[in-house]
Structure formats: C-alpha cells, structure tokens
Amino acid sequence: MPYRPRIDLDRQINDHLILRTAPGAVDYLAEDVRALGARVLRRYPDGLLIEYTGALRPLAASRYFDVLAVDPAALSDSLKDGVLSALLPGGDAVRFRVGDLGEERWAARERFESEYGWENSPNAWDVNVEPGGAEIGALYLTQRFGELQRTPASTNPVVAAVLTRLAKIEPGQTVLDPFCGAGTLLVHAAELARPGRLLGFDLQNRWLRMAADNLRTRGASALLARADAAHLPVESGAVDRVMANLPFGKRVGSHRVNSALYPAALAEIARVLPGNGRAVLLTDDKRLFRETVQRTRLIRVIKEIVLARGGLHPSAYVVTKRGR
Ligand SMILES: C[S@@+](CC[C@H](N)C(=O)[O-])C[C@H]1O[C@@H](n2cnc3c(N)ncnc32)[C@H](O)[C@@H]1O
Known part of the structure; x- marks a missing residue:
C-alpha cells in the first residue's frame, strides 16, 4: 500500500x-x-x-x-x-x-x-x-x-546525503562504492544526482543482496559484485567518482586490518580515478587515513568535514589526484 x-x-x-x-x-x-x-x-x-x-x-x-x-x-x-x-x-x-x-x-x-x-x-x-x-x-x-535495510555499520542517510553532495557527481558519470555494504551511498547517488553507471563492491554476499534489495525498492540499479577493495575489478581511470564509508576498524574490521587495507584500497582508488576524478571517503581511523594519503603520493585531501553520529566523530575526506 x-x-x-x-x-x-x-x-x-x-x-x-x-x-x-x-x-x-x-x-x-x-x-x-x-x-x-x-x-x-x-x-x-x-x-x-x-x-x-x-x-x-x-x-x-x-x-x-x-x-x-x-x-x-x-x-x-x-x-x-x-x-x-x-x-x-x-x-x-x-x-x-x-x-x-x-x-x-x-x-x-x-x-x-x-x-x-x-x-x-x-x-x-x-x-x-x-x-x-x-x-x-x-x-x-x-x-x-522510506527506510533502507541496514547492516550494523550502514551509513546514516543524512551523512550519505552530505557525502553525495561532496562527490559533485555530474550527469552520466560512473560512480563506484568499493565498500558498498547495504548500498546506502549508491541509493543516494542515484536519487540525488544523475549518474550514468553505479558500481558497488563488498566482501560479503549478504550485504550485496541487501544492497540489491535497497536499490530495487528505490527504483535504482547498480552493478554489484563481490570484490576486495584492495584489488578492484575495474580498469585504470574508468571511474569518475568514488564514494565510500570505509571500515572504521571499530564495528567493522580492526585498526590492524586497516593498516594493510587502507594503503591497498587507496592505491586502487587512485588507480581507477582519472586525473579529474574525485573520491569522498568517510572514516574514523583518521590518523591512519591521513598518513596513508601522504604516503600514497598519488592523491591529496582537499577538504575534511567532521560528521559526528552515534558517539563517533568520523571525517568525510574529499580526495583528488595529485598534479592535476
Ligand atoms: C562501513 S561499512 C559500509 C557501509 C555502507 N556504506 C552501507 O551503508 O551499508 C564497510 C563495508 O566494507 C566491507 N568491507 C570490509 N573490508 C572490505 C574489503 N577488503 N573489500 C571490500 N569490502 C570490504 C564490509 O563488509 C562493510 O560492508
């Protein structure tokens, strides 16, 4: 009804x-x-x-x-x-x-x-x-x-709206969430912008199924696949925008896991973005994130917004390629 x-x-x-x-x-x-x-x-x-x-x-x-x-x-x-x-x-x-x-x-x-x-x-x-x-x-x-199905670490919808705005998605662009979980960011990208193609990856099939349900109930569609963010099945330069709520190392993963994951995932994000690409990445593991960006050398942070929610104070980082 x-x-x-x-x-x-x-x-x-x-x-x-x-x-x-x-x-x-x-x-x-x-x-x-x-x-x-x-x-x-x-x-x-x-x-x-x-x-x-x-x-x-x-x-x-x-x-x-x-x-x-x-x-x-x-x-x-x-x-x-x-x-x-x-x-x-x-x-x-x-x-x-x-x-x-x-x-x-x-x-x-x-x-x-x-x-x-x-x-x-x-x-x-x-x-x-x-x-x-x-x-x-x-x-x-x-x-x-309408209510979206959520994983224990799903992105709050107000936060998702802010991340989508920061991503500045232009009509027809390809948007990737390499840690898509239940697909909250993909749904918001579909509803608040006019992307050409949405891609969502996650390690867990059950979250990918949830993402598919969420997208369907909101009349959106995306290419969803099980993949490791450290090895993206995407060609270099093929994605215009990356949006992701990274594992904070608290409810999802651990700081130790992040110490290996962040360098690999950020290197992959830098690889799949073209020179004028843009990524919006949310994390509470901030020191590790900033150190990793500095070490990656391919990308830089151009903006940071603290988006407190549920006792946590994660930051949204807007990241572009260096030497544009
Ligand atoms: C903070 S949650 C993302 C929440 C998502 N935006 C949502 O609204 O449901 C992080 C997600 O990253 C996934 N993940 C953890 N390690 C991963 C990896 N190496 N590659 C891909 N996904 C991973 C987890 O399964 C989890 O769904």
Missing part, C-alpha cells in the same frame, strides 16, 4: 521548528532551508531552530534533517497555523506519546489530553513529545523517504 502520511504536506504553515541533523551537516541544512525562505533563529551543533512560512512539502524534501519538532514554546501557535494544524488524524484525535520528560511527563500528558483533546497512545502516535520539542512522526526522515 502506498505510504499516506497522516499530515497534509500541501498546507501552508507558519511555525517555529527544530530540525535535527548530524553535526557537520548543519551548514547544508541551513542552506536548504534559507533557499525556501526560512529564517534561521538559532544554530545548535546538531540542528537549527527556524521560522518557516510555506507549504510543508518542499521542507520535507530536504535530505539534511532526520527529525522535525515543534519548538516546545510554540505548541499552541502550531496548533492554530503550524505543523500541528496540518496533522490528518482522519477524524480521530491526534495520538501522542510522551518521551523522556521525567517527572513532568504526567503533567504534560494531562495537558495534551485535556487542553488539546489528544489521545495518549504510546504504541501508535502522530506526535512524540520530547524535551527538545514535539516530534512529528510523519516527518521523520525514514517516513519521508
């Missing part, structure tokens, strides 16, 4: 909203929302407080936030002409759950039931009331774009 959000995305709203994202992605989010006429009222390390006037649909189309919440101070106004007025409970009361409010949760629950006429429904809800704001379930990233 097609997904029908319990929210009217075409309703014009005026609201104070908190958009939560990955640290490192805030600038891209600010750029997106300013382009829609929003005013940025406050910046947080992992989000923005904005004043937004307009339809929800273009805001919901941004890839750079995963949670949209109504500012706790703006709930009553939001019910009148903000996001909360756009909820479509289909004739029922708006369903809510109260999150981590500590002792205040009882008073909050009472208030939403008696003042707003909402229904407390912890298992199926439209609004999740958290200390940081009232989160709109229909506007979570996974609801807006």
Whole structure:
C-alpha cells in the first residue's frame, strides 16, 4: 500500500521548528532551508531552530534533517497555523506519546489530553513529545523517504546525503562504492544526482543482496559484485567518482586490518580515478587515513568535514589526484 502520511504536506504553515541533523551537516541544512525562505533563529551543533512560512512539502524534501519538532514554546501557535494544524488524524484525535520528560511527563500528558483533546497512545502516535520539542512522526526522515535495510555499520542517510553532495557527481558519470555494504551511498547517488553507471563492491554476499534489495525498492540499479577493495575489478581511470564509508576498524574490521587495507584500497582508488576524478571517503581511523594519503603520493585531501553520529566523530575526506 502506498505510504499516506497522516499530515497534509500541501498546507501552508507558519511555525517555529527544530530540525535535527548530524553535526557537520548543519551548514547544508541551513542552506536548504534559507533557499525556501526560512529564517534561521538559532544554530545548535546538531540542528537549527527556524521560522518557516510555506507549504510543508518542499521542507520535507530536504535530505539534511532526520527529525522535525515543534519548538516546545510554540505548541499552541502550531496548533492554530503550524505543523500541528496540518496533522490528518482522519477524524480521530491526534495520538501522542510522551518521551523522556521525567517527572513532568504526567503533567504534560494531562495537558495534551485535556487542553488539546489528544489521545495518549504510546504504541501508535502522530506526535512524540520530547524535551527538545514535539516530534512529528510523519516527518521523520525514514517516513519521508522510506527506510533502507541496514547492516550494523550502514551509513546514516543524512551523512550519505552530505557525502553525495561532496562527490559533485555530474550527469552520466560512473560512480563506484568499493565498500558498498547495504548500498546506502549508491541509493543516494542515484536519487540525488544523475549518474550514468553505479558500481558497488563488498566482501560479503549478504550485504550485496541487501544492497540489491535497497536499490530495487528505490527504483535504482547498480552493478554489484563481490570484490576486495584492495584489488578492484575495474580498469585504470574508468571511474569518475568514488564514494565510500570505509571500515572504521571499530564495528567493522580492526585498526590492524586497516593498516594493510587502507594503503591497498587507496592505491586502487587512485588507480581507477582519472586525473579529474574525485573520491569522498568517510572514516574514523583518521590518523591512519591521513598518513596513508601522504604516503600514497598519488592523491591529496582537499577538504575534511567532521560528521559526528552515534558517539563517533568520523571525517568525510574529499580526495583528488595529485598534479592535476
Ligand atoms: C562501513 S561499512 C559500509 C557501509 C555502507 N556504506 C552501507 O551503508 O551499508 C564497510 C563495508 O566494507 C566491507 N568491507 C570490509 N573490508 C572490505 C574489503 N577488503 N573489500 C571490500 N569490502 C570490504 C564490509 O563488509 C562493510 O560492508
């Protein structure tokens, strides 16, 4: 059944909203929302407080936030002409759950039931009331774009959107992810750019099968194969863009394995890229990565962005060939 959000995305709203994202992605989010006429009222390390006037649909189309919440101070106004007025409970009361409010949760629950006429429904809800704001379930990233299957080390979709942007994929280009896992980066490349050909390699067949499923459900296709990133089955200079979330040596692999893998994989990436090629590589094994790039001599880092997520602080490195 097609997904029908319990929210009217075409309703014009005026609201104070908190958009939560990955640290490192805030600038891209600010750029997106300013382009829609929003005013940025406050910046947080992992989000923005904005004043937004307009339809929800273009805001919901941004890839750079995963949670949209109504500012706790703006709930009553939001019910009148903000996001909360756009909820479509289909004739029922708006369903809510109260999150981590500590002792205040009882008073909050009472208030939403008696003042707003909402229904407390912890298992199926439209609004999740958290200390940081009232989160709109229909506007979570996974609801807006669909949920991808994930491996334990899959790339967060907001991070994937940033990596794709940094890759500057031009129409028709060949894009390779030599550590593709469940294919998150390939899906984002397909959806956010117009590549000609997508290639994805991984050592594990089960992740390649997941990648094939993910690509299929999102209407994209890629050539997927089991291959070692240290020996890419690709001709020299045949790939325009490489995007990869490298094994950090924590959840996947180990620093010791990386000490051999990074030099081999980076040499291969340098080989398959032409002179004007570009790679965007995410890793938390930063010292090893930088030392390896220096030793490889064929490539250099032109940009680094720290993209914190889930307690880790990996960097996205934009890499080009030396002596272009
Ligand atoms: C951080 S994960 C990639 C996550 C992926 N972007 C996703 O969203 O699912 C790293 C992946 O590299 C794969 N891998 C580890 N060593 C490899 C190697 N030598 N060659 C190819 N793939 C390798 C692992 O199986 C894992 O799927």
